[in-house]
Amino acid sequence: MIADNICPLSLGEHLSEEFGKVNPLRKVPALKDGDFTMGESNAILLYLIRKFKTPDHWYPSDLQKRARVDEYLAWHVTTARPGTSKLFWLKAMTPYVTGHEVTPEKLNAALCEFKTISTTIQDVFLQDKPFLVGDEVSIADVVALADIGQVSKC
Known part of the structure; x- marks a missing residue:
């Protein structure tokens, strides 16, 4: 432990x-x-x-399923996380730290970027599946939920 x-x-x-x-x-x-x-x-x-021994669905031993998890994790780090972090900082942290709201233009640009990220997750990764890389939850879903959930709370 x-x-x-x-x-x-x-x-x-x-x-x-x-x-x-x-x-x-x-x-x-x-x-x-x-x-x-x-x-x-x-x-x-x-x-x-x-x-730790974890159920296989979290990080599949099947090479192609694991590759899909890795693919999502790589995309998330390079695309989704920067976009969700930007929106979180503009919406929640900047007003908290500075005491001032960000300009509507900056916020709208970040919201547009977030919409593109959400659409990509839906259309490219989820498609018609219940989870990002198949029929069972994986660490890809946990990573996505952590960042997207953070933005949806602010």
Whole structure:
């Protein structure tokens, strides 16, 4: 079992020397498993799946199914996450940090980008399937839900 520890970003704990020993990039999430440390959410997910026996649907052993999970994860990191992060920052964090709303033009541009991301997820990845890469949930769905769910809350 790996214990969890909340690191409040608003307090800047992730910038501390102590946190830097866990993740030199000083970003969350980070993982410390004994003497082993690492960062990056997708890499952490893959590490945990490989370390602990998990049902096959999370990260399929079938080469082609696994490739579809990997394909989504790669697309998500390069396209979906930057777009959802931008919208989250403009809608929620910028007003919180600065006390000012962003301009409607900036917000509308980010909303258009988010709509394109949502359409791509629906049309390219989901299609007529219940989950992103087939009939069972995988880590691709967890990754998608984490970022899209964050945006839908703000």
